[in-house]
Amino acid sequence: MDDVAEHKFKHRREDDCSAIECYMEEYGVTAQEAYDVFNKHVESAWKDVNQEFMKPTEMPTEVLNRSLNLARVMDVLYREGDGYTYVGKAAKGGITSLLIEPIAL
Numbered sequence: 811m812d813d814v815a816e817h818k819f820k821h822r823r824e825d826d827c828s829a830i831e832c833y834m835e836e837y838g839v840t841a842q843e844a845y846d847v848f849n850k851h852v853e854s855a856w857k858d859v860n861q862e863f864m865k866p867t868e869m870p871t872e873v874l875n876r877s878l879n880l881a882r883v884m885d886v887l888y889r890e891g892d893g894y895t896y897v898g899k900a901a902k903g904g905i906t907s908l909l910i911e912p913i914a915l
Contacts, residue, residue, distance in 0.1 A: 811888035814848050817841065819891055856885075 817830040818841075833844045859881060863874060886904055887894045 811848075811852055811884060812892070812894075814845050815888045815892040818845070819896075852885075856881075 813829040817828050830841065830844045830848065833839070833847065834841060837844075839847075859878065863878060867874070887901060891898065
């Protein structure tokens with residue numbers, strides 16, 4: 811997700827190589843076609859994570875939740891661009907909603 815976001819918004823330095831550029835060169839596809847392939851991989855990975863999370867395991871749920879929450883944060887930060895490097899309204903709004911102005915239960 812990071813490479814897609816950075817490539818779309820051209821936040822990479824000139825001397826950096828991205829997975830998107832490598833994929834485009836190797837398979838002779840456009841940037842949009844590469845984005846589509848990578849987004850399908852992300853979607854497939856989420857399905858795998860969700861399926862595996864539902865299976866019984868000896869691993870404590872608290873440990874699994876930490877990994878899942880890290881993946882969720884990455885999804886939120888990179889879904890609409892590089893929200894980690896260039897924090898925008900979406901990231902700030904999410905943090906505000908979650909930590910500063912939570913919904914009372």
